[in-house]
Amino acid sequence: MYFNLFIHTTFSVLPHQNFSFQGYRVARWLTSSSMARSRSSSRSSNSSSDSSSSGSRYKRPWYKRIWSRSSKSDRSSKAVKAAGVIGLAQALLSSSATMSSQTTSTENSPLLAGPRPYHDEDNGQVKATHCEANPRTRGIIWGILTVLFVAGLVLLVGFQHLLADRFYPLFGLLPKDPMLAALAILDKAPVIDGHIDLPIITRAMFANNASAIDLESRMPEHVDIPRLRQGRVGGFFWGIYMACSPSEEEGEDFMTATWSVRDTLEQIDIARMLMEKYPKTFQFATGSDDIKSAIKNGKVASLMGVEGGHQLGNSLAVLRQYHALGVRYVTLTHTCHNAFADSCGFQPGIIPRHGGLSSLGRTLIDEMNRLGVLVDLSHTSDATAAQALNQSKAPVIWSHSSARAIHDVPHNVPDDVLRLVGTGEGQKDAVVMVNFAPFFVAQPGEANVEAVADHVDHIASVAGKKHVGLGSDYDGINSVPVGLEDIAELYKRGWNKYELAGLTGANLLRVFEGAEKVAQELQAAGQQPAYDLYEKRRDIPRIEL
Numbered sequence: 001m002y003f004n005l006f007i008h009t010t011f012s013v014l015p016h017q018n019f020s021f022q023g024y025r026v027a028r029w030l031t032s033s034s035m036a037r038s039r040s041s042s043r044s045s046n047s048s049s050d051s052s053s054s055g056s057r058y059k060r061p062w063y064k065r066i067w068s069r070s071s072k073s074d075r076s077s078k079a080v081k082a083a084g085v086i087g088l089a090q091a092l093l094s095s096s097a098t099m100s101s102q103t104t105s106t107e108n109s110p111l112l113a114g115p116r117p118y119h120d121e122d123n124g125q126v127k128a129t130h131c132e133a134n135p136r137t138r139g140i141i142w143g144i145l146t147v148l149f150v151a152g153l154v155l156l157v158g159f160q161h162l163l164a165d166r167f168y169p170l171f172g173l174l175p176k177d178p179m180l181a182a183l184a185i186l187d188k189a190p191v192i193d194g195h196i197d198l199p200i201i202t203r204a205m206f207a208n209n210a211s212a213i214d215l216e217s218r219m220p221e222h223v224d225i226p227r228l229r230q231g232r233v234g235g236f237f238w239g240i241y242m243a244c245s246p247s248e249e250e251g252e253d254f255m256t257a258t259w260s261v262r263d264t265l266e267q268i269d270i271a272r273m274l275m276e277k278y279p280k281t282f283q284f285a286t287g288s289d290d291i292k293s294a295i296k297n298g299k300v301a302s303l304m305g306v307e308g309g310h311q312l313g314n315s316l317a318v319l320r321q322y323h324a325l326g327v328r329y330v331t332l333t334h335t336c337h338n339a340f341a342d343s344c345g346f347q348p349g350i351i352p353r354h355g356g357l358s359s360l361g362r363t364l365i366d367e368m369n370r371l372g373v374l375v376d377l378s379h380t381s382d383a384t385a386a387q388a389l390n391q392s393k394a395p396v397i398w399s400h401s402s403a404r405a406i407h408d409v410p411h412n413v414p415d416d417v418l419r420l421v422g423t424g425e426g427q428k429d430a431v432v433m434v435n436f437a438p439f440f441v442a443q444p445g446e447a448n449v450e451a452v453a454d455h456v457d458h459i460a461s462v463a464g465k466k467h468v469g470l471g472s473d474y475d476g477i478n479s480v481p482v483g484l485e486d487i488a489e490l491y492k493r494g495w496n497k498y499e500l501a502g503l504t505g506a507n508l509l510r511v512f513e514g515a516e517k518v519a520q521e522l523q524a525a526g527q528q529p530a531y532d533l534y535e536k537r538r539d540i541p542r543i544e545l
C-alpha cells in the first residue's frame with residue numbers, strides 16, 4: 001500500500017508532462033522561426049530543380065536521408081537533410097503535439113518542412129513548394145539537438161548505475177545499489193518490530209525513573225531514538241517483561257504469591273512514561289489504525305506486549321485490565337510453565353506440565369480473541385503452539401522466534417508447526433517475527449546477517465513470505481549478529497519490494513487487523529467476558545450458576 005501511495009505521489013508531483021510540453025514549444029518556436037525565414041527565402045529563388053531533387057530523396061528511408069553525405073553542397077540538399085532531421089524530431093515529439101490544445105495556430109502547424117502551400121503575393125496564386133530556406137540555421141539547431149540526444153543516450157547507457165541511483169526513484173523505481181534500494185523500501189515500509197525489551201533495561205539500569213533516562217543520547221544497550229530513526233523503525237511492541245520466579249518459589253501449582261502483577265504494572269508505567277516524555281518520537285498505539293497513523297505522522301508507533309502468562313497472576317480479570325491499559329499481545333508463556341500453558345523452556349528437556357494448553361489456557365485464548373489481544377506463541381512448547389493455532393479464532397504471532405530447522409534450539413519454531421501457518425485448510429494466519437538473538441540464530445560465533453536471512457528464507461519457504469516478520473529482541477540480548485547493518489541481504493537474495501514491505505511490517509499489520517476483526521465479530525455476536533477462576537485458587541468463594 002505504501003508503494004502504491006509512493007508511486008502515485010511521485011508521479012503526481014513530477015513535472016515531466018509540462019516539461020515535455022515546454023520542450024515541444026521551444027522546439028516549435030525554433031523551427032517555425034527558421035521555417036518562416038526559409039519560406040521567405042524560397043520565394044525569392046527558383047527552386048524547381050531543388051524540388052525534383054528533394055522529391056527523389058524523400059522516398060529514401062529516413063535514416064539514409066539523415067546520414068547520407070551528398071557531394072553537392074548546394075542549399076537545397078542541406079535543406080532536405082535538415083528536413084529529414086526535423087522529420088525525426090517531429091516523430092519523437094508528435095505525441096506531445098496532441099497535448100497542446102492551448103497552442104496557437106502557429107504552434108499547431110507541422111514541424112516538418114515538406115511540400116506545403118503558400119500564397120504568392122506577386123501573382124495571387126497559391127503554389128506548392130518545399131520549405132527549404134535558411135538550412136544553415138536549421139541545420140545548426142537540429143545538429144545541436146541531435147548531439148544532445150546522442151549524448152543523453154551515451155550517458156544513459158554508459159553511466160546507467162550512477163544515473164539509476166539518482167533518477168530511478170523519481171519514477172517510482174528502486175535504485176540499482178542494493179543498500180540504497182533497501183533504504184528506499186524502508187523509507188516507505190518502516191520496520192514494525194515485534195519485540196524490544198527497552199522497559200527491562202530502564203528497570204535494571206535506571207530504576208524505572210524516566211527523568212534519569214535520555215533516549216536522545218546513546219543508551220547502554222541497543223535502543224535509543226537516534227538508532228530507532230537510523231534503523232527506519234516505524235513501530236514496535238515495548239516488551240512488558242518480568243522474569244519467571246524460580247520454580248521452587250513459584251510452587252508446583254503456580255500458587256505462591258509473587259509480585260509479577262505489580263512488577264508488570266510498573267513496566268507498563270515506565271513504557272508509558274517514556275512514550276509521554278518523547279511525544280515527538282513516540283505515538284502510543286493500541287490498534288492497527290494507530291500504527292498507520294503514527295507512521296504517517298513520522299513517529300514510532302508504540303505498542304505494548306506482556307511477555308509471559310505468568311505475569312497474569314492466573315487471572316483473566318488481570319488480562320482485561322492489561323488490555324484496558326493498552327496491552328495488545330500476551331506471550332502465553334516465558335521460559336516457565338504457568339497456569340495456562342507449557343513453555344519450551346530455555347534448554348531442551350523441560351518436562352511438560354499440561355501437555356500444551358490447560359483448560360484455563362483455552363479460555364484465556366478465547367478471551368484474548370474477544371478483546372483483540374494477539375496470542376503470542378514465542379517461548380511456548382510445540383504442543384502449546386499447535387493447540388493454540390487450533391484454538392484461536394484470530395490470527396496469531398510469534399513476536400520474536402526463528403526457525404528450528406536453521407538453528408535447533410527449543411525457542412525456535414519447528415517445521416511441523418510452521419506448516420500449520422497459512423490460509424489453507426487446517427491452517428491459521430500468523431506471522432513469525434524472526435529473532436536476532438545470536439543464541440537463537442546460530443552456533444556461538446556464527447550468528448551473522450546471512451544466518452538471520454537464512455531463518456527468514458526458511459520460514460518463508462515453509463509458511464510463505466506473507467507469514468514472516470521481524471522481532472529483534474533488542475535490549476533483551478547481550479549481543480547482535482555480525483553485519484546486521486547490511487539491510488540489503490534479502491533484497492540481494494531476490495525478495496522484491498512488496499515482499500520486503502510485508503516482512504518489515506505489512507504482514508504484522510494484516511494479522512493485527514485480522515485479530516481486530518475477529519474481536520469485533522465476537523463482541524457483535526454477544527460473546528460475554530470469561531469469568532473462569534484458576535482451579536487451584538481458594539481465596540475467592542465459588543458460586544454455582
Ligand SMILES: [Zn+2]
Pocket residue numbers: 307378379400476
Ligand atoms: Zn523473549
